Amino acid sequence: MTSPSLDALRHAVPSDIEREPHDYAIDGVLPRVAFRPGDRREVADLLHAADQHGLVVVPQGARTSLELGRPLGQYDVALSLLGLDRIVEYVPEDLTITVEAGLTLRHLQEELAARGQYLPVDPPPHDRVTVGGLLATARAGAWRGYLPAARDLVLGATAALPDGTLPKSGGRVVKNVSGYDLHRLHAGALGALGVIVEASFKLAPLPPATRLLALRARDERSAARLARDLWDSHLAARSVALLAPAAASHSGLHREPYVLLELAGVEAAVERSVEEARALAGRAGAQVEATEGEPWRRLRALAGESGATVLRMGVPATSLPELVGAAARAGCLAWGYPAAGSVIAHAEAGLDPAAVRALREQAQRHGGFLQVEAASTELRRQVDPFEHGDAEALRALKQQFDPRGTLNRGRWMEGV
Amino acid sequence: MPTNAPTPSALVRDLQAALGERHVLWAPEDLLVYEYDASIDRARPDVAVFPGDAEETAAVVRIANLHDVPVVPRGSGTGFAGGAIAVRGGVLIVTTRMNRILQVDAENRLAVVEPGVINLALQQAVAPHGLLYAPDPSSQRICSLGGNIANNSGGPHTLAHGSTVNHVLGVEVVLPDGRITWLGGRQLDAPGVDLRGLFVGSEGTLGIATKICLRLMRQQEAVQTMLAIFDSVEAASAAVSAVIRRGVVPVALEMLDQEIIRIVEPQIHAGYPLDAGAVLLIEVEGLRESVAIEAEAAIDACREQGAREVRTAESAPERERLWEGRKAGIGAVGAASPAFYLLDGVVPRTKLPQTMQAVQEASARYGLRCANIFHAGDGNLHPTVMFDPDDPDAVRRVLELGGEIMRLCVQAGGSLTGEHGIGLEKRSYMEWIFSPEDLDAMGRVRAAFGGEERFNPCKVLPSGHGCGTGHATEIRHHLATPGVYV
Numbered sequence: 001m002t003s004p005s006l007d008a009l010r011h012a013v014p015s016d017i018e019r020e021p022h023d024y025a026i027d028g029v030l031p032r033v034a035f036r037p038g039d040r041r042e043v044a045d046l047l048h049a050a051d052q053h054g055l056v057v058v059p060q061g062a063r064t065s066l067e068l069g070r071p072l073g074q075y076d077v078a079l080s081l082l083g084l085d086r087i088v089e090y091v092p093e094d095l096t097i098t099v100e101a102g103l104t105l106r107h108l109q110e111e112l113a114a115r116g117q118y119l120p121v122d123p124p125p126h127d128r129v130t131v132g133g134l135l136a137t138a139r140a141g142a143w144r145g146y147l148p149a150a151r152d153l154v155l156g157a158t159a160a161l162p163d164g165t166l167p168k169s170g171g172r173v174v175k176n177v178s179g180y181d182l183h184r185l186h187a188g189a190l191g192a193l194g195v196i197v198e199a200s201f202k203l204a205p206l207p208p209a210t211r212l213l214a215l216r217a218r219d220e221r222s223a224a225r226l227a228r229d230l231w232d233s234h235l236a237a238r239s240v241a242l243l244a245p246a247a248a249s250h251s252g253l254h255r256e257p258y259v260l261l262e263l264a265g266v267e268a269a270v271e272r273s274v275e276e277a278r279a280l281a282g283r284a285g286a287q288v289e290a291t292e293g294e295p296w297r298r299l300r301a302l303a304g305e306s307g308a309t310v311l312r313m314g315v316p317a318t319s320l321p322e323l324v325g326a327a328a329r330a331g332c333l334a335w336g337y338p339a340a341g342s343v344i345a346h347a348e349a350g351l352d353p354a355a356v357r358a359l360r361e362q363a364q365r366h367g368g369f370l371q372v373e374a375a376s377t378e379l380r381r382q383v384d385p386f387e388h389g390d391a392e393a394l395r396a397l398k399q400q401f402d403p404r405g406t407l408n409r410g411r412w413m414e415g416v
Numbered sequence: 417m418p419t420n421a422p423t424p425s426a427l428v429r430d431l432q433a434a435l436g437e438r439h440v441l442w443a444p445e446d447l448l449v450y451e452y453d454a455s456i457d458r459a460r461p462d463v464a465v466f467p468g469d470a471e472e473t474a475a476v477v478r479i480a481n482l483h484d485v486p487v488v489p490r491g492s493g494t495g496f497a498g499g500a501i502a503v504r505g506g507v508l509i510v511t512t513r514m515n516r517i518l519q520v521d522a523e524n525r526l527a528v529v530e531p532g533v534i535n536l537a538l539q540q541a542v543a544p545h546g547l548l549y550a551p552d553p554s555s556q557r558i559c560s561l562g563g564n565i566a567n568n569s570g571g572p573h574t575l576a577h578g579s580t581v582n583h584v585l586g587v588e589v590v591l592p593d594g595r596i597t598w599l600g601g602r603q604l605d606a607p608g609v610d611l612r613g614l615f616v617g618s619e620g621t622l623g624i625a626t627k628i629c630l631r632l633m634r635q636q637e638a639v640q641t642m643l644a645i646f647d648s649v650e651a652a653s654a655a656v657s658a659v660i661r662r663g664v665v666p667v668a669l670e671m672l673d674q675e676i677i678r679i680v681e682p683q684i685h686a687g688y689p690l691d692a693g694a695v696l697l698i699e700v701e702g703l704r705e706s707v708a709i710e711a712e713a714a715i716d717a718c719r720e721q722g723a724r725e726v727r728t729a730e731s732a733p734e735r736e737r738l739w740e741g742r743k744a745g746i747g748a749v750g751a752a753s754p755a756f757y758l759l760d761g762v763v764p765r766t767k768l769p770q771t772m773q774a775v776q777e778a779s780a781r782y783g784l785r786c787a788n789i790f791h792a793g794d795g796n797l798h799p800t801v802m803f804d805p806d807d808p809d810a811v812r813r814v815l816e817l818g819g820e821i822m823r824l825c826v827q828a829g830g831s832l833t834g835e836h837g838i839g840l841e842k843r844s845y846m847e848w849i850f851s852p853e854d855l856d857a858m859g860r861v862r863a864a865f866g867g868e869e870r871f872n873p874c875k876v877l878p879s880g881h882g883c884g885t886g887h888a889t890e891i892r893h894h895l896a897t898p899g900v901y902v
Contacts, residue, residue: 091764091766093657093660093661093765093766094660094764094765094766094795095660095665095765096764116663138605138610140605144604144605145604148578148582149604149605151610151613152578152581152582161857165853165856165857166853167851167853167854167856167857167858168850168851168854169850169854169857169858171762171829171830171831171849172764172829173762173763173764173794173795173829173830173831173834174762174765174794174795175570175574175579175762175791175794175795175796175831175834175835176762176831176833176834177567177568177579177617177833177834177835177836177837177838178831178832178833178838178842178846178849178850179838179846179850179854179855179858179876179877180614180617180618180858180861180862180876181568181581181613181614181617182614182857182858182861184581184610184613184614185609185610185611185613185614185861187610187613188608188609188610189609189610192609193609204665205663205664205665206663208663232634234636234637234703235703236702236703236706265702265703265705265706266705266706266709266710268705268706268709269702269703269704269705269706271705272703272704272705273703312607314601314603314604314605314606314607315603316521316523316524316526316602316603317523317524317525318523318524340604340605341524341603341604342603342604342605367601367602367603368601368602368603369601369603369606369607371607386607386608387607387608388607388608389597389598389599389600389601389606389608389611389612390597390598390599390611392595392597393591393597393599393611393864393865394608394609394611396864396865396866397609397860397861397864399864400860400861400863400864401857401860412608412609
């Protein structure tokens with residue numbers, strides 16, 4: 001496609017980074033042009049050229065969370081970050097690493113595992129997501145609550161802005177309060193305030209032993225009680241999940257309420273935790289079933305699948321069983337993580353707006369929130385995917401960092 | 417503005433009308449103590465006010481805006497970077513009256529507090545529930561949680577649990593325009609751009625926290641505290657990396673050098689040997705089994721690096737005694753020297769041995785006594801320089817040494833501050849680690865919140881005019897000029 005503004009864009013970057021637009025559809029809309037730059041300078045030059053010509057750029061990595069956010073009103077330029085996939089600096093003895101944004105989490109974890117370390121996050125879908133996507137979407141998985149969020153592990157970052165600059169914040173050391181934490185601002189901002197091109201992370205040693213237990217409860221009430229008791233006990237836990245029957249069934253378990261317990265730590269601690277979990281399950285009348293991690297794999301696949309409606313609710317731990325139940329009754333596969341206070345609801349065939357609104361109201365009655373993590377374009381037009389803490393402050397930040405609305409315009413709210 | 421004026425100014429009268437006369441201090445003699453924090457800078461505010469809640473705080477901010485005077489938030493005034501100094505005068509908003517713990521929700525492991533609540537008071541309130549609030553600055557007996565929010569404070573246990581920001585669920589904030597808002601909420605990972613995470617650590621330049629919702633953690637099943645005794649700082653520094661190399665991340669890994677041991681031990685009797693070159697205070701916690709294995713690995717690592725002895729606390733009182741030496745360390749320096757300058761810098765853990773050596777050499781060169789008591793596991797140094805405050809040349813040398821130590825940290829790939837903040841003290845050094853582009857982006861954050869010139873002016877970002885009036889500031893500014901490390 002040719003037009004004066006697109007030609008200006010092409011002049012800003014080498015010709016070999018242009019890609020076929022048809023691989024970059026979002027919500028059924030094709031961009032007018034697509035690029036996959038190979039370095040950060042090209043990213044910044046592209047943004048600057050687009051900004052000068054009023055084009056809307058959508059940064060993207062593995063394209064696994066494109067249904068997170070409102071449907072875009074305008075989509076001119078696809079900006080793939082997959083060309084930025086280098087490990088910049090890895091210092092195992094400092095438990096820190098600096099990488100480019102397009103590196104996949106899977107690749108990163110493989111590199112780290114070779115040195116007995118890992119980045120302790122498991123976002124959906126953790127086998128495909130890029131490091132940039134991990135930060136920009138701020139999605140968390142089953143370990144959250146026991147382990148930090150990605151934004152708590154990021155030590156510093158560099159982002160490209162529409163004015164062509166590449167400001168960095170933070171650093172590469174594990175403790176640092178110098179200046180404003182722009183890297184925290186970009187974490188969860190969906191690329192609306194800048195495009196993360198590089199980030200440094202704090203790492204953790206890989207636990208020597210892990211184990212997954214599936215505990216089949218007598219009924220929903222005793223499942224909720226058991227999940228709570230496990231959370232309250234001294235266990236080498238990395239995750240406790242409460243599953244409604246349909247979610248359990250989808251995970252390859254019986255169609256009954258379950259509690260999944262993931263243990264991680266030194267072997268002796270994991271061993272005793274297994275025994276204590278068995279004892280707690282016994283007192284609750286629950287059956288302990290052996291599992292090789294298949295239920296986990298299937299649940300994680302669900303949380304990242306597109307085409308369906310995926311909701312995330314944040315509620316107090318004490319209200320979590322009620323919300324899991326409500327989401328299940330609304331026709332979703334539903335499960336919750338008491339330690340994170342989060343409930344995931346997945347509806348293969350989608351949900352109607354009234355059902356989403358009802359769940360949101362219920363979460364809000366408990367002082368919580370609901371975020372639409374994925375849904376049809378239609379649903380995301382009818383229900384705001386987000387709840388905004390302070391829309392005015394967000395608009396003011398957008399005005400400062402992206403005054404012309406070049407980045408992902410409308411993904412957050414009208415004009416932002 | 418009132419200097420020796422017998423009658424209050426229009427600003428003071430408006431503030432009195434909003435808060436009541438009792439909660440507005442304006443006579444110069446009443447303001448004396450509000451000239452200082454724990455840094456070596458000082459400046460007098462025109463008036464100090466003590467609002468009782470968010471609405472009163474907002475009213476004060478609006479009145480200050482109306483009179484076009486600066487606003488400076490202040491908690492307990494324990495900051496080391498001059499963050500609470502009213503460099504350009506104006507209204508000092510002191511949060512000490514807002515000191516209620518509003519809620520401890522043990523079942524959901526959260527607490528809602530006002531900003532003036534003392535860190536330790538919260539710890540004591542939640543301990544009976546088997547819970548704890550992880551960030552534990554050494555000043556926890558006096559520092560306020562609002563101040564902890566402003567500085568994103570750390571403490572020994574942030575090695576495992578992260579700094580304050582990891583434990584803040586949400587904050588009610590009075591913004592620079594007087595609007596009251598909530599950033600974050602009562603749950604983890606609230607949707608949307610993380611304004612909460614941006615606000616924590618913004619050093620009172622983006623607003624004032626008036627309510628804080630904090631995440632609590634459950635106390636661990638087992639804990640083991642050890643004291644590893646070394647002949648030299650270099651050996652102790654090498655042991656820090658050796659511990660981590662064995663796949664052990666202790667919850668705390670603290671170092672005290674000989675200088676500080678000889679100050680602390682006679683006062684506190686913590687049991688640190690006076691002839692040691694350095695000691696490491698190591699704490700591991702978790703399940704009994706993992707504590708046993710990790711403690712053994714840590715002990716092995718220390719022995720491998722030449723520890724002459726590793727002692728293990730056998731009881732809770734023994735453990736507390738070991739910690740008392742660490743927590744009371746800076747106070748002991750205060751008792752031993754008429755004045756001291758506590759620095760805060762960060763280096764990658766692996767650069768500790770050479771950095772510590774360079775710090776010792778630099779102190780000797782300036783002829784100054786320097787004690788080191790710090791978070792070695794995080795690479796977070798706290799060189800503490802002792803001097804005579806009445807000797808102007810000593811002050812100059814202290815500041816020059818401080819600048820040199822900061823450069824050492826930057827050259828080692830580290831940072832200017834790990835937990836005390838940039839404040840007034842280090843804004844001239846910001847250009848050593850951040851380019852003009854980086855600083856411009858940070859300036860946009862400030863602009864977005866609308867606090868630019870009036871809300872805690874002259875803090876965090878290096879700004880050109882009207883700020884560098886004090887003696888200390890001038891010297892630092894002079895030291896900072898060659899920005900060769902960007």
